[in-house]
Amino acid sequence: NLCNEYSPGNVLVSTALVLCLDVGFSMSNSAPGQETPFQLAKKVIQKFVQRQVFAENKDELALVLFGSDNTKNNLAKDGQYQNISVHRQLMIPNFELLEEIQNDVHPGSQQADWLDALVVCMDLLQNETLGKRYERQNIVLLTDLNTPSSPDQLDVIIGNLKRSGVTLQFFLPFPVDGGGSKPPDGGKGLSAEQQQGLEMTKQVMMSLDEDDGLEEVYTFSDAIEKLSVFKRVEKRPMAWPCTLTIGSSLAIKIVGYKAVSRVLCPEWKSWSVVDAQTHQKDDIKRDVVYCLNDDEETEVQKDDTIQGYRYGSDIVPFSKVDQDQMKYKTDGKSFAVLxxxxQSMVIYRHQFVGTQVLKVFAPKDDEHAGVALSGLIRALDDLKMVAVVRYVYARNGNPQVGAAFPCIKEKSECLVYVQLPFMEDLRQYSFPSLENNKKYTPSEEQLSAVDSLIDSMMLVEEDEDGEKMDLFKVNHIPNPQYQRLFQCLHHRAVNPSAPLPPMDPWLTAALQRPLAVASRCQAPLETMKKKFPLKEVVKKKELKTTVWEQVGLRSSCLATGRSTF
Structure with a gap:
């Protein structure tokens, strides 16, 4: 759907999507100090389109406006389907569409039946997808339902939706069940048109999917929250087929997949250099010239140069042949159990290194490998042990040593491989003990204050059913650097000359401690201040400097006969 399935995480299918936005005059009504339904709906569309642009997928998108001052659609004949405009035909979204939404989509002064707009969207999909193949076709309606609608053709519309396989979603300013939310229009409640439209919406969605149909009806506020996060471009998971070996006589076919892999923001060196005036890449040409470090700066051809390794004040020449001979030679991939x-010997997670975590399964179509790997996984789990593995990704790749942990879940089981550090990766430090220094020995009151502070800041607590609940799920927090980068890229694309905006409030709030923890730790923090008072210490060197400056000033004044007072 718009909030989930259409996130850039699902780029493996091609989808045809029609955004149908209500721009009628009722969408501009709101209580004082509140955003109008039109403003909220426009935010939903903007955030969704910008996600699609950065996702770089093949999904196509069209935009239809109803309640507009003009009429532009193929069904507008004999006074029917008026004030409905196809603003954009079905195509891959781009920055041009974002600019049009921001600058050209405005509230209208007319009204139009949302059912008529739905029919126009169905007709657009039928014509635009003819001769093409799409995995899914979807229509998204964003409206406040505050227009008169005729239910005469409702059953026909539902039948056509079912036959064509087109899915439908609604985005409204209020929840479909009406519970737990303030009514629109400053608390006046739903109008008669909205009540009728809501019942028709329920009828349509329940007819399309009796069990989960109403789950496809969202509120504007929920959609904005879900769509605020930029998602990285997802790619099809790459399988890593290999053979797990134990000694020379036992081999098990395996397939590895990256379970955790660090995502890096685009490096500046990979960005294109463009002309500052024309913004065109073709207007810039860059040449790299190698020169000798002499007075004439004699030019040297690149083929006449080799790499050199700086060793102290000397440079050790290292040719391409030397680099090839230095590489570690292997016969191919390796996942050999050493x-x-x-598990207790390698459970210190701060000693894990590398940039990924690998999950290792047996191939789906290999029953023998599945049985063998399952036996190994369950034996490791029963004995609380891990396999120490030599891992080589590809031929001539550098070897790693890692630990393969057993992982058994309800529907699957696998080995989880994590790289372990070599000797050079470990940092050893020695510090003087604090226990033997009475000056730094804390009192019982101080120890109790620290214990209370730690207890108050615990991020795991139990709910009413006794189940442990995580208050700060790090794996749900987006990378602020990544989010900020794409927020600024989007802003600069549609606002070439405006200053960059501040960081989104939701992202700033996501990096703060949970409110429950913040309120709990206030009293312990005050106790900490009292039990651990801080005193400003003036460095002796600064104190001497100050004294000598005063003496020098006094001497100077005595010599000149001037008073310092």
């Missing part, structure tokens, strides 16, 4: 050890 031995086994207790």
């Amino acid at each position: 031995g086994f050890t207790k």
Whole structure:
């Protein structure tokens, strides 16, 4: 759907989507100090389109406006389907569409039946997708339902939706069940038109899907919250087929997939250099010239240069042949078990290194490999042990040593591989003990104050049913650097000369401690201040400097006969 399935995480299918936006005059009504339904609906569309643009997928999108001052659609004949305008035909979204939404989509002064707009969207999909193949076709209606609608053709519309396989979603300023939310228009409640439209909406959605139909009806505020996060471009998971070996006589076919992999923001060096005036890449040409470090700066051809390794004040020449000979030579991929050890020996997660976590399964179509790998996984789990593995990704790749942990879930089981550090990766530090220094020995009151502070800031607590609940789910927090980058890229694309906006409030709030924790820790923090008073210490060197400056000033004044007072 618009909030989930159409996120850039699902770019493996091609989808035809029609955004149908109500721009009628009722969408501009709101209580003082509140955003109008039109403003909220426009935000939903903007955030969704910008996600699609950065996703770089093949989904196509069209935009239809109803309640507009003009009429532009193929069904507008004999006074029917008026004030409905196809603003954009079905095509891959781009920055041009974002600019049009921001600058050209405004509230209208007319009204139009949302059912008529739905029929126009169905006709657009039928014509635009003819001869093409799409995995899914979807229509998204954003409206306040505050227009008179005729239910005469409702059953026909539902039948056509079912036959064509077109899915439908609604985005409204109020929840479909009406519970737990303030009514629109400053608390006046739903109008008669809205009540009728809501019943018709329920009828349509329940007819299309009796069980989960109403789950496809969202509020504007929920959609904005879900669409605020920029999603990275997802790619099809790449399988890593290999053979797990234990000694020379036991081999099990396996397939590895990246379960955790660090996502890096685009590097500045990979950005294109364009002309500052024309913004065209073709107007810029860059040449790299190699020169000798002499007075004439004699030019040298690149083929006449080699790499050199700086070793102290000397440079050790290292040719391409040397680099090839230095590489680690392997016969190919490797996932060889070197031995086994207790999980407690490698459980210190701060000693894990690398940029990924690999999940290792048996191939789906290999029953023998599945049985063998399952036996190994369950044995490791029963004995609380891990396999120490030599891992080589590809031929001539650098070897790693890692630990393969057993992971057994309700519907699957696998090995989880994590790279372990080599000797050079570990940092060893030695510090003097605090226990032998009475000056730094805390009192019982101080220890109790610290314990209270830690207890108050615990991020795991139990709910009413006794189940443990995580208050700060790090895996649900988006990377602020990544989010900020694409927020600024989008803003600059549609506002070439305006200053960059501040960071979105929702992202700033996401990086703060949970409100429950913040309120709990106030009293312990005050106790900490009292039990650990801080005193400003003036450095002796600064104190001496100050004294000598005063003496020098006094001497100067005595010499000149001037008073310092």
